[in-house]
Amino acid sequence: QQQVKQSPQSLIVQKGGISIINCAYENTAFDYFPWYQQFPGKGPALLIAIRPDVSEKKEGRFTISFNKSAKQFSLHIMDSQPGDSATYFCAARRGNKLTFGTGTQLKVEL
């Protein structure tokens, strides 16, 4: 059973554009929602995270929007750059266990 659904699977964005990745969860016991960025051959690196009592969090070019009633959250990357090309994973935490989405491969073209 996939508890965190992520879309799209892949995304191509022009440099300077906005990248949007969406996730939906089922378990209302999740209490923390991080996003990770992973480059080929590397481990996931924490990008930004949000708690369910907040509807939006912004850090630089990265914004998380959170809709608790819909059980959905999304990552927005403003002014996307070629260096942002990577795989992005949403996750949800319950206790000490992270449940990951299936990932989105982002490619930012010049």
Added chain:
Amino acid sequence: NAGVMQNPRHLVRRRGQEARLRCSPMKGHSHVYWYRQLPEEGLKFMVYLQKENIIDESGMPKERFSAEFPKEGPSILRIQQVVRGDSAAYFCASSPSAGHEQYFGPGTRLTVT
């Protein structure tokens, strides 16, 4: 301040052999987590350990897999009698306490031939 260290980075084993994956957490971190990533998939939780204790092993396969985090030394994920389906990237993460951010290592890529 060194991050989470994992070794080896790449490991090739023939079917039936044993694989031992090691993880040294960040300095000051006493909580370790193991995750497995199959090709084209997200990471799947396997086990959560504190020093000398297994706290949650709900994601561990029932057979052939075991994990430990001794008082001294790295955490070890051990896979006995490996099969081709065990081929994956295995990531270790650590945190200073329960409920804190988890920081991931670079992973060990296991290939079973």
